[in-house]
Amino acid sequence: xxxxxxxxxHHLTRVEGHGNIRISIKNGVVKKAQWEVVETPxxxxxxxxxxxxxxxxxxxxxxxxxxxxxxxxxSIRAVENAFGITPSAQTTTLRLLLxxxxxxxxxxLHLYFLAAPDFLGTGSVLPLTKTHPQVVQQxxxxxxxxxxxxxxxxxxxxxxxxxxxxxxxxxPEKAELETIRQRLLSSVSDLLASAELxxxxxxxxxxxxxxxxxxxxxxxxxxxxxxxxxxxxxxxxEHQYRAMTNEYCKTxxxxxxxxxxxxxxxxxxxxxxxNNFPLLHPAAQEISISLGLEPVNxxxxxxxxxxxxxxxxxxxxSVHLIDTLLGTPWQEPxxxxxxxxxxxVGAVEVPRGILYHYYKFDSLGKVIKADCVIPTSQNHAxxxxxxxxxxxxxxxxxxxxxxxxLLAEMLVRAYDPCISCSVH
Amino acid sequence: MSEQLSxxxxxLTRPKVGFFELSSCEGCQLQLLNNEATLLDFLNLVExxxxxxxxSERADTYDIAFVEGSVTRKDEIARLSEIRKNAKILVALGxxxxxxxxxxxxxxxxxxxxxxxxxxxxxxxxxxxxxPLADFVRVDLEIFGCPIKKEEVERIVTNLVLGKAVHHPxxxxxxxxxxxxxxxxFELGEPCLGPITRAGxxxxxTSNRRGCWGCRGPAESANLTQxxxxxxxxxxxxxxxxxxxxxxxxxxxxTETIRxxxxxxxxxxxxx
Ligand code: SF4
Ligand code: SF4
Numbered sequence: 001x002x003x004x005x006x007x008x009x010h011h012l013t014r015v016e017g018h019g020n021i022r023i024s025i026k027n028g029v030v031k032k033a034q035w036e037v038v039e040t041p042x043x044x045x046x047x048x049x050x051x052x053x054x055x056x057x058x059x060x061x062x063x064x065x066x067x068x069x070x071x072x073x074x075s076i077r078a079v080e081n082a083f084g085i086t087p088s089a090q091t092t093t094l095r096l097l098l099x100x101x102x103x104x105x106x107x108x109l110h111l112y113f114l115a116a117p118d119f120l121g122t123g124s125v126l127p128l129t130k131t132h133p134q135v136v137q138q139x140x141x142x143x144x145x146x147x148x149x150x151x152x153x154x155x156x157x158x159x160x161x162x163x164x165x166x167x168x169x170x171x172p173e174k175a176e177l178e179t180i181r182q183r184l185l186s187s188v189s190d191l192l193a194s195a196e197l198x199x200x201x202x203x204x205x206x207x208x209x210x211x212x213x214x215x216x217x218x219x220x221x222x223x224x225x226x227x228x229x230x231x232x233x234x235x236x237x238e239h240q241y242r243a244m245t246n247e248y249c250k251t252x253x254x255x256x257x258x259x260x261x262x263x264x265x266x267x268x269x270x271x272x273x274x275n276n277f278p279l280l281h282p283a284a285q286e287i288s289i290s291l292g293l294e295p296v297n298x299x300x301x302x303x304x305x306x307x308x309x310x311x312x313x314x315x316x317x318s319v320h321l322i323d324t325l326l327g328t329p330w331q332e333p334x335x336x337x338x339x340x341x342x343x344x345v346g347a348v349e350v351p352r353g354i355l356y357h358y359y360k361f362d363s364l365g366k367v368i369k370a371d372c373v374i375p376t377s378q379n380h381a382x383x384x385x386x387x388x389x390x391x392x393x394x395x396x397x398x399x400x401x402x403x404x405x406l407l408a409e410m411l412v413r414a415y416d417p418c419i420s421c422s423v424h
Numbered sequence: 425m426s427e428q429l430s431x432x433x434x435x436l437t438r439p440k441v442g443f444f445e446l447s448s449c450e451g452c453q454l455q456l457l458n459n460e461a462t463l464l465d466f467l468n469l470v471e472x473x474x475x476x477x478x479x480s481e482r483a484d485t486y487d488i489a490f491v492e493g494s495v496t497r498k499d500e501i502a503r504l505s506e507i508r509k510n511a512k513i514l515v516a517l518g519x520x521x522x523x524x525x526x527x528x529x530x531x532x533x534x535x536x537x538x539x540x541x542x543x544x545x546x547x548x549x550x551x552x553x554x555x556p557l558a559d560f561v562r563v564d565l566e567i568f569g570c571p572i573k574k575e576e577v578e579r580i581v582t583n584l585v586l587g588k589a590v591h592h593p594x595x596x597x598x599x600x601x602x603x604x605x606x607x608x609x610f611e612l613g614e615p616c617l618g619p620i621t622r623a624g625x626x627x628x629x630t631s632n633r634r635g636c637w638g639c640r641g642p643a644e645s646a647n648l649t650q651x652x653x654x655x656x657x658x659x660x661x662x663x664x665x666x667x668x669x670x671x672x673x674x675x676x677x678x679t680e681t682i683r684x685x686x687x688x689x690x691x692x693x694x695x696x
Contacts, residue, residue, distance in 0.1 A: 046542040047529035063449060066450070155634065
């Protein structure tokens with residue numbers, strides 16, 4: 001039995017942003033088990049002060065390259081809530097479709113480019129182009145489909161151009177949506193093949209009881225707006241997000257952290273699934289069960305599986321959304337905006353978990369106060385506690401340092417952290 | 425995909441390439457992976473030896489270093505100098521690296537302590553005034569855009585590999601917009617910086633009916649006076665113009681001109 005361990009990972013790779021893992025165990029006693037976020041903060045909340053409302057979604061989308069669509073939509077929702085604007089049914093449907101396509105491209109990027117190399121024993125996706133060409137092709141096809149759809153609906157796959165407060169600057173051609181619909185249908189086989197591949201991956205056997213927080217779906221699996229829920233039974237309204245996130249600062253972290261009923265909480269695909277499993281598309285539920293994922297699952301590595309399940313859900317739900325759009329004539333793309341004094345919150349489920357934007361405006365529609373709470377910052381404390389538990393559990397089990405290091409790295413990656421986002 | 429590259433029958437070596445990020449959204453690097461249709465060919469053109477977001481392997485020497493993001497903390501100056509030392513060619517990737525990007529919006533405030541307090545309260549946090557790369561190291565090539573346009577990066581990288589000169593368009597986005605036969609956004613009631621912004625994005629935003637916010641910085645002979653007149657004619661306030669001009673940092677000298685004319689306190693930021 002091996003009871004000591006030293007792990008020192010400086011700037012973990014295959015994650016977005018800069019973080020370190022440090023573990024030190026001597027004779028069975030955990031001296032240090034740390035997850036540190038050292039990324040440079042950018043101060044978006046201050047940048048907005050004094051700016052006209054129009055700037056908020058445009059600038060805040062730049063918080064993150066991977067989920068710029070989610071940031072833009074959360075920001076737009078916060079502005080609309082502050083001004084009392086209710087988007088049209090057409091706008092709501094198109095936004096959800098756009099959101100689905102971002103979820104798909106981000107999950108695929110994570111699953112194949114960032115996570116799969118660990119399960120297949122390589123350092124990156126590059127060797128897989130030789131050893132598993134069909135897997136790489138599948139990933140590229142799925143990602144291209146999602147990105148093309150984002151171009152068509154949002155005007156750009158990253159930092160969208162068409163999404164504005166009140167609706168869209170212009171609408172896609174119906175023929176373009178029809179093409180996306182066809183491609184979505186034929187992508188299902190790629191997703192089924194991915195599920196088969198995932199069945200061959202050895203998901204580490206580790207779990208630690210966790211409080212999972214997400215939006216609460218009423219009739220649909222939730223992505224944009226609604227009530228907030230936790231597996232420990234906390235229920236809040238969208239505008240009460242501060243009571244759900246309780247942000248605080250900690251030495252060694254340039255990002256803030258969150259807690260709720262316990263010292264830490266988790267958000268993300270696994271949290272969404274744990275809280276809303278019955279609302280998943282039936283085919284997605286079936287795949288989830290076949291991969292051994294049923295609520296409430298407390299194994300953080302299952303975050304990878306939850307992402308795959310969500311890919312199936314968003315693809316099938318998108319077909320349904322496109323059918324709705326194709327069945328109705330296009331209405332006006334955007335409604336007029338009248339700025340007024342007020343405050344608003346926008347909560348959106350981005351790929352890595354629940355995201356909140358809050359703004360307060362003066363009577364001219366200028367930002368007086370801004371607040372953004374990012375999913376990765378809500379996950380940081382949970383990652384920290386997981387690493388502690390994992391380190392002592394695996395050191396006791398006698399695993400080698402290199403094994404523990406890899407498992408710790410994989411654990412952080414399973415949260416799909418977006419670190420630059422968390423220090424916006 | 426073949427291992428050996430050649431151009432007009434002449435064998436070429438694949439340059440060793442590293443990607444690095446300072447303060448940024450990592451969107452510019454992501455754009456490279458977002459290029460699914462040509463990604464594998466693109467990857468074959470170069471040998472990627474450092475790409476923290478995509479791979480675990482790392483190396484300390486590279487022919488070309490692409491650096492994304494702006495400098496906002498002291499340790500980034502040291503990292504940047506190290507990268508400069510190791511690289512033959514250093515490329516500033518995206519508007520954060522070229523002009524400070526959206527990050528430099530915090531430089532609007534004279535009091536950095538207020539900025540820190542606004543976000544972190546009393547928790548001590550390190551940060552400095554935002555700078556583009558060229559304020560600290562020699563930059564060999566700039567690739568503009570927020571985000572960068574992937575087609576443009578591929579063209580530029582291909583030219584670098586082939587040893588061909590890289591040229592940026594001198595004309596403004598407005599020309600590309602006209603070439604795309606769009607209705608002028610001013611006619612649709614949208615303010616736009618297309619007339620003074622450097623082209624190369626193929627009028628990315630304006631073709632989607634979104635006014636240009638000037639992410640690529642000024643065109644060679646940008647005429648600010650003319651743009652101010654257009655904005656006035658269409659009834660837009662100088663504040664709307666300023667919001668757009670100062671968004672990405674490329675127009676720092678322009679905003680200074682406008683501000684120093686007004687009664688407001690002049691911005692302390694000088695164009696490097
Ligand atoms: S230039 Fe824009 S897209 Fe590129 S890193 Fe900076 S904020 Fe992100
Ligand atoms: S249209 Fe303007 S803001 Fe948009 S990408 Fe081109 S230069 Fe940048």
